[in-house]
Amino acid sequence: MLTMLEKAFTGSRRYWAWLLLLLILTGAGLICYLWQLDRGLSITGLSRDVSWGLYIGQFTFLVGVAASAVMVVLPYYLHNIKEFGRIAIFGEFLAVAAVVMCVLFILVDLGKPSRLLNIVLYPSPNSLMFWDMVALSGYLLLNLVIGWNVLESERNAVPPPRWVRPLVYISIPWAISIHTVTAFLYAGLPDKHYWFTAITAARFLASAFASGPALLILLCLLVRRFTRFDPGRGALQKLATIVTYAMIVNVLFLGFELFTALYSRVPGHVHSFEYLFLGLEGHGRLVPLMWTFVALAVVALVLLLNPRTRAGETTLAAACLAVFLSIWIEKGLGFVVAGFIPNAFGHVSEYWPTLPEALISLGVWSIGFLILTVFYKIAVTVKEEVGQ
Amino acid sequence: MGVGLLPLTDVLAQGARPQVLPGREALSAARWAMVFDSRRCREGCQDCILACHRVHNVPDIGDVEEEVKWIWTTSYEGAFPGRQHDYIDGLRSKPFVVLCNHCANPSCVRVCPTRATFKRSDGIVMMDYHRCIGCRYCMAACPYGARSFNFRDPRPYLDEVNPDYPTREKGVVEKCNFCAERLAAGIPPACVEACRDGALAFGDIEDPGSEVRKLLNSGHVLRRKPELGTGPQVYYIV
Numbered sequence: 205m206l207t208m209l210e211k212a213f214t215g216s217r218r219y220w221a222w223l224l225l226l227l228i229l230t231g232a233g234l235i236c237y238l239w240q241l242d243r244g245l246s247i248t249g250l251s252r253d254v255s256w257g258l259y260i261g262q263f264t265f266l267v268g269v270a271a272s273a274v275m276v277v278l279p280y281y282l283h284n285i286k287e288f289g290r291i292a293i294f295g296e297f298l299a300v301a302a303v304v305m306c307v308l309f310i311l312v313d314l315g316k317p318s319r320l321l322n323i324v325l326y327p328s329p330n331s332l333m334f335w336d337m338v339a340l341s342g343y344l345l346l347n348l349v350i351g352w353n354v355l356e357s358e359r360n361a362v363p364p365p366r367w368v369r370p371l372v373y374i375s376i377p378w379a380i381s382i383h384t385v386t387a388f389l390y391a392g393l394p395d396k397h398y399w400f401t402a403i404t405a406a407r408f409l410a411s412a413f414a415s416g417p418a419l420l421i422l423l424c425l426l427v428r429r430f431t432r433f434d435p436g437r438g439a440l441q442k443l444a445t446i447v448t449y450a451m452i453v454n455v456l457f458l459g460f461e462l463f464t465a466l467y468s469r470v471p472g473h474v475h476s477f478e479y480l481f482l483g484l485e486g487h488g489r490l491v492p493l494m495w496t497f498v499a500l501a502v503v504a505l506v507l508l509l510n511p512r513t514r515a516g517e518t519t520l521a522a523a524c525l526a527v528f529l530s531i532w533i534e535k536g537l538g539f540v541v542a543g544f545i546p547n548a549f550g551h552v553s554e555y556w557p558t559l560p561e562a563l564i565s566l567g568v569w570s571i572g573f574l575i576l577t578v579f580y581k582i583a584v585t586v587k588e589e590v591g592q
Numbered sequence: 593m594g595v596g597l598l599p600l601t602d603v604l605a606q607g608a609r610p611q612v613l614p615g616r617e618a619l620s621a622a623r624w625a626m627v628f629d630s631r632r633c634r635e636g637c638q639d640c641i642l643a644c645h646r647v648h649n650v651p652d653i654g655d656v657e658e659e660v661k662w663i664w665t666t667s668y669e670g671a672f673p674g675r676q677h678d679y680i681d682g683l684r685s686k687p688f689v690v691l692c693n694h695c696a697n698p699s700c701v702r703v704c705p706t707r708a709t710f711k712r713s714d715g716i717v718m719m720d721y722h723r724c725i726g727c728r729y730c731m732a733a734c735p736y737g738a739r740s741f742n743f744r745d746p747r748p749y750l751d752e753v754n755p756d757y758p759t760r761e762k763g764v765v766e767k768c769n770f771c772a773e774r775l776a777a778g779i780p781p782a783c784v785e786a787c788r789d790g791a792l793a794f795g796d797i798e799d800p801g802s803e804v805r806k807l808l809n810s811g812h813v814l815r816r817k818p819e820l821g822t823g824p825q826v827y828y829i830v
Binding site for chain 2 (some may be wrong): 243244245246250251252253256310313314315316317319320322323324326328330331332333334337389391393394395396440471472543544546547548549550551553
């Protein structure tokens with residue numbers, strides 16, 4: 205194990221410069237977090253009415269990224285899609301980094317982070333947050349153990365230990381469960397019309413299976429550019445197909461929601477959409493962002509549906525970036541905020557993240573990318589050595 | 593560890609569980625409930641709010657976004673969104689007192705990941721400020737906006753501290769507790785006591801002879817968002 209870890213400590217100047225940049229951003233986030241610890245969550249844009257914001261939004265988005273590893277693991281292990289053999293490890297390590305970020309986003313959102321362990325000390329099976337903790341920690345462990353063992357046996361040119369395979373099979377429904385539980389966190393709350401719909405879990409899964417593999421394609425393209433390891437065109441094209449279908453389903457699901465709200469005209473259902481896309485009672489802070497989401501989603505679909513642009517690497521990268529950013533906007537911010545609007549009294553209170561809040565979020569992302577970089581470095585070095 | 597130690601402590605305690613018994617003077621009920629009579633509430637009066645917030649060390653933050661409040665007034669439309677029509681001129685200016693509804697089926701209790709929010713056998717929904725981790729899941733779950741979060745340290749925002757009730761730290765949620773600490777001492781809730789117009793009544797809703805029960809039959813009675821199934825225990829005579 206140590207000999208594998210060693211590979212993270214040798215690298216080019218560019219590798220170290222990248223790590224340094226991430227460390228600086230992490231440091232900036234940490235300083236802001238210390239400030240938040242001192243002043244409380246009043247340094248954020250959160251309020252009595254919109255009591256969850258960017259942190260919980262990012263958590264939600266990243267649970268999806270973590271769950272999407274299943275889109276590589278499932279075809280490879282259940283359907284023997286050989287192309288994914290080269291990149292399965294990248295999907296699993298992406299899941300590890302994403303889950304760590306999820307946990308950190310929950311932590312920075314807590315008013316009393318020193319009491320985090322109360323969730324374990326007073327386990328409450330009636331709370332979805334308890335199940336989210338169970339699901340996420342289990343998923344983190346599964347992906348760490350599977351990823352590490354598969355990589356180690358690859359390095360030693362032996363098949364993975366037999367006990368790894370049952371773990372892989374368990375990890376497949378487990379991936380679905382982490383995002384379903386996260387959706388239930390929202391969908392089970394009375395009087396939050398934007399969340400209180402059976403399609404929330406389905407929407408989460410669809411957007412996850414679009415945004416996660418889109419990020420994985422981008423990461424694979426970076427790996428190919430900066431290292432001697434080629435994830436393989438076949439794998440990327442297969443992933444692109446998955447992203448295409450998932451993005452179509454994702455947009456369709458949103459359309460289903462829109463129809464139910466706009467045709468029935470039930471005020472509770474219409475108001476959140478009105479707030480997001482048109483503005484409500486003169487409040488429309490998210491409107492430009494939501495139309496950016498729409499534009500990006502359209503661009504992504506055009507590029508993905510056209511076989512030529514999907515096959516071209518530059519256009520595919522652009523499509524993946526558009527998928528990732530559009531879902532990041534809709535799920536990482538819009539979804540959470542719209543649930544709180546209008547408030548319990550029918551009024552609109554707006555939310556916008558503050559600078560320290562954004563820097564803390566960037567810091568969490570930096571920690572995630574630090575972990576991702578180190579794991580990918582190890583994986584790539586092993587793959588370069590065995591000459592894949 | 594807790595599970596492993598349990599049998600041992602049981603042996604030592606000979607099966608008897610430690611119990612907190614109510615004091616002799618304590619008020620008790622099968623289910624506490626409150627009735628607000630809008631016909632009696634005076635416009636502009638703040639007596640119930642001031643009394644409650646003084647007794648419970650509720651800070652005056654002075655910022656709408658971060659305010660902490662246990663009881664306050666809103667309009668008819670605010671208390672009953674979706675129940676209004678365009679021609680309710682008479683009701684429009686009337687204040688409606690709102691507070692935690694001490695639901696029979698509280699969604700805040702259901703979602704709390706540490707059981708820091710819990711329901712007592714007499715229906716009061718309570719909070720343990722020392723167990724709350726400040727995740728604010730309960731705030732998202734409450735359909736009545738009854739919960740406040742201490743975004744900042746509340747203590748500098750207290751004019752005077754009532755030593756008989758704890759102050760809170762930053763980072764925890766709080767709300768009305770139906771004056772559980774006063775009921776234990778045999779006195780009615782502070783808001784009820786402070787109201788000089790008899791607009792607030794408090795008592796055991798399961799007791800057919802209680803004042804609240806009688807009031808329920810004296811006019812048209814509403815509850816806030818009953819369609820959600822939370823079973824709110826604050827009743828409104830319009």
